[in-house]
Amino acid sequence: MENLIALLVAAPLLGAAVLLCGGRRLDRAGHRLGTLLAAASFVIGAVLFFDMLGRGAEERALHQHLFSWVPVESFRADIAFQLDQLSMTFVLLITGVGTLIHVYSIGYMEHDERRRRFFGYLNLFLAAMLLLVLADNYLLLYFGWEGVGLASYLLIGFWQHKPSAATAAKKAFLVNRVGDMGLSIAIMLMFTTFGTFAFGPVLAAAGETGEGMLTAIGLMLLLAACGKSAQVPLQSWLGDAMEGPTPVSALIHAATMVTAGVYLITRSGAIFNAAPDAQLAVVVVGAVTLLFGAIVGCAKDDIKKALAGSTMSQIGYMILAAGLGPIGYAFAIMHLVTHGFFKAGLFLGAGSVMHGMNDEVDMRKYGGLRKYMPVTFVTFGLGYLAIIGFPGLSGFWSKDKIIEAAFAKGGTEGWILGAVTLLGAGITAYYMTRVMIMTFFGEKRWQPAPDADAVPSAEPAAEDHAGRMPHPHESPKSMTVPMILLAFGSVFAGGLFSLNSAFVHWLEPVTAFEHGHPPIGAAAVTASTVVVLLIGVGIAYAQYGRKPVPVVAPRGSLLTRAARRDLLQDDFNHVVLVRGGEHLTRSLVYMDHTLVDGVVNGTAASVGGLSGRLRKLQNGFARSYAVSMFGGTAVLIAATLLMRGV
Amino acid sequence: MSESSTVFPLLTVTAALPAAGAILTAAVPAARRTAAKWLALLVSLGTLVLAAFVVVRFEPDGARYQLTESHAWIEDFGVRYELGVDGIGVALIALTALLIPFIVLAGWHDADPLETRSRRWRPTQGFFALILMVEAMVILSFAATDVFLFYILFEAMLIPMYFLIGGFGDRAHTGSDENAAAQRSYAAVKFLLYNLVGGLIMLAAVIGLYVVAGNFSLTEIAEARASGSLEMATDTERLLFLGFFFAFAVKAPLWPLHTWLPNAMGEATAPVAVLITAVVDKVGTFAMLRFCLQLFPEASKWATPVIIALALISIVYGALLAVGQRDIKRLVAYASISHFGFIVMGIFAMTSQGQSGATLYMVNHGISTAALMLVAGFLITRRGSRLIADYGGVQKVAPVLAGTFLVGGLATLSLPGLAPFVSEFLVLVGTFARYPVAGIIATTGIVLAALYTLVLYQRTMTGPVKEEVRAMPDLKARELVVVAPLIALLLVLGVYPKPLTEIVDPAVRHTMSDVQQKDPRPEVEAAK
């Protein structure tokens, strides 16, 4: 059975290789091949899942050793896989949502001449992501980690002819690289501390070294997680990443890749458990991002960017939960899975709206779409109810548990964290209601699309329709079916997972589990969550539902304006890093030319000057040469005589 | 004396074939230009086959130096024609033999005469003959185990390189022809002067070594040093070490002796630029491993902190300068300076990971730079400009060219899955184990590498299509034949570098014992 694991990765990898190297011949069948291989991977995953269910909780992990990757003395990195319950959860999420999004893309990318390549990149992403979660050592994980970064780079910049897309892609890769630096330093620290970086030995030996070292490793892992999962301070790339086609935003920048940081922290649980300082840092990062993303999400008028802010914030919840230790790991992963369903569904819904609206992304130009796109409205609506944590839907089960666990942390810390998570839930309800109302309710506000160039993120189809009135219409079956399936997930997954705490028991052998007891009682927490939620919805309704939404955004308060600019983080980066870097490189180029090269050229010039002066002695008069000859001879003779005399 | 006369002199033949090929190519009549090209290609492929034999015949777990040959040469001074290869030499000979056919093929039209000056005017023949000559010398210098023989080759290499840089410039220059010729000759002279100065200082050290040791044989001196029968005063050893190291640091090139490289790579044609950085410069780093560490182990350890610092400066400085370049080829040159910093750091970290990584790095950097630079050359030839600002949106008109360029770039930034990642990570781990701070600073290199590569890609390949590139054709069959195997090799070595590490590892183990260093033990194990 374990021999199947490699096939999980191999199927999409084959697809990527064939589609990217195959050339134009495959243009007509490429998307089908890509979807088929993604589905094949899902089927293999499902087979492995049922096989795993058939074994006892402690014997579920499978290992497969393919070959030795980099063997140098004591440095052993292997291409080897480990499939345990945690990896299994991810495999099903990745291949399942991945397959749905492949199907969705068939319709969404129908008019794009480079559709074959798009599917090639998607398959490449699946392969890299599966490698990431299946690796049995940190170096192989790093391989997948950078692989998904590459796929993300290629897909964000898929419409490369738009400078904004190319810039966003580059930015995403660069910010991620800063995080990767953390991961590589963490691996180096592991190697010098434990002599290995395979999960098994490292996590088993975590207790044998000092807390300082573990804290260092933990912080470096956190840096890596911040980069990949768009957590403060490395969150700035996620908003721009929405330049990519919407299925990409759904798959990579909502459901799967951005959650890799949560996976990394959960996987390295043993290290964090023994390093409370690192855990505290994780919790702080999660809490800050949770609020940061939520505030940004409130101010954006671009539907995808609002959802991106929401993604950031929801991952903040997961990171926070993972930072709580054994009381939180299982809930972090559970929220990750439910979030995968409803956020992918929301993004696909947004894509469907854009598809029907000439790729308009400004929510102020939507309005009243529920009549024109009923399926999209219903599925989006269910996703909306799930994300705000409406009782009974998926998001409720997972988010509520995280809030409980935050309170259960105990002490002042617990109160602060609990309050932050509660506040976050309220803001989530607010901005999602805002999105919902602005898009589907109220008066229709759409107007002829202006020039394609004027819309910063106009997608290529917009060029064809420039200047025409949008005709909102429901999307084709290939797009609505995945949305419906994801909506089912958004509604039922959470409840299913919570039956008899099934999900927690499933993960317990890998992540360990401790039951947390909030100081105010679980029921009180749930009740206050619901109250906060209703307040958030109410405020949003009062602001956007009761009066018409202005088509041109009002100036807004200082906070709103800052939030529209991602709380000024980009401006900070621009001034400090971009400008500063430009000055640094420019002065270094100058220095290289004048100083380093100058020393050499100066030496050459001074030698030249000296010889120029010596040259004057050679005046061409035979008699003056004769004088110098005689003089020289005389000096030589005198010197000889003197030497002899002495 | 000819102890090994019964054995087939494989190494000599491997080097002699391109040398003979060079003479033959040079002798092809002016009108038969194409014949000269095919001859050069055939000879380089023949050399590749011979190099493959070297790899096959080499037994990783056998004696340290294999395929040895030894003949008396200048008996009065104890100079011998001594050849022999260890794993590191084998890897680099294979790299050289592998790259030359691609260089020949990529430079197929680079030396076609623009006008017929006279019946005896045959630049094409000269171009390919010089390339083969360089190949012969480089292969021989990787195999030389006699210090004097190595020195001769080390210096003689400069002559063909000088003519290749100065005589066959990049046609995609900016400004007038005279201006371009002036810049070219400046670059060629600068290259020559830098390397000559380095070589002369090395000559003094070579003579000094002879005075101290009484012969030039690397194996004999190293053995005598190891057994203690050859004592050197500390100061003498350090001076001799510095003499050798200086020459290699110029060649490598290490900051602050690097400024000849951007000029030379910028002015030369792309294939010659590859020849410089991927092949000839490797002699410098190779010689550090073979001569500096083996002959002067104590002095090497003494100089390590300074050298690590210089290597670190090279890494960061080269990368930062690459970010600031406006010329594609100079950008690649500065990137190479950064990579050479990694190689030197790996060598002097004195851990087996560092040294294996450095050796792999030499091979991988050769392949990845060749891929990136040759595609850049194809691009530059099409548009006739080296300036990044003159490009934009190439991806739309020539997707295959852009795709291969991207893969070359990703290899340069050490993406896992491509060969350079393995070596770079080994170097980093090896350095980190002994010098954690240096390891962490060097890690910033991976961010900077991403910056210069992606900025280059973004500015040239993406965005709206510029008017001047609208009619740009995609890669032709000849060019694909050049690029595709290199990319395939990058992928294979990135996922399965084991064949290479198996050859290199025993050699590294020998070097480690020469300098009497052991890998630092992991903390947990050490505590037990």
Added chain:
Amino acid sequence: MNPVNYLYLASLLFTIGAAGVLIRRNAIVVFMCVELMLNACNLALVAFSRMHGNLDGQIIAFFTMVVAAAEVVVGLAIIVSLFRSRHSASVDDASLMKL
């Protein structure tokens, strides 16, 4: 007679020759002065030969004479062709050999 006297004579002749080379401009005279110096050396060599009682000095003197003869041939040829092209035999006029 004391052979040292020959040496005095030789040095006197040499000095005269040297002074002539330095002072005179006419190429012919300079040339003759060079010959004078050569012959002064010959005289000294012969005198040394006599003083030390072996023939080495005399042999070298013969060499010198042969060289001087060859030099006369080349030198005069140069002077003649110089005079033909410039209509002057002044050594200072021929100062083109400078950078």
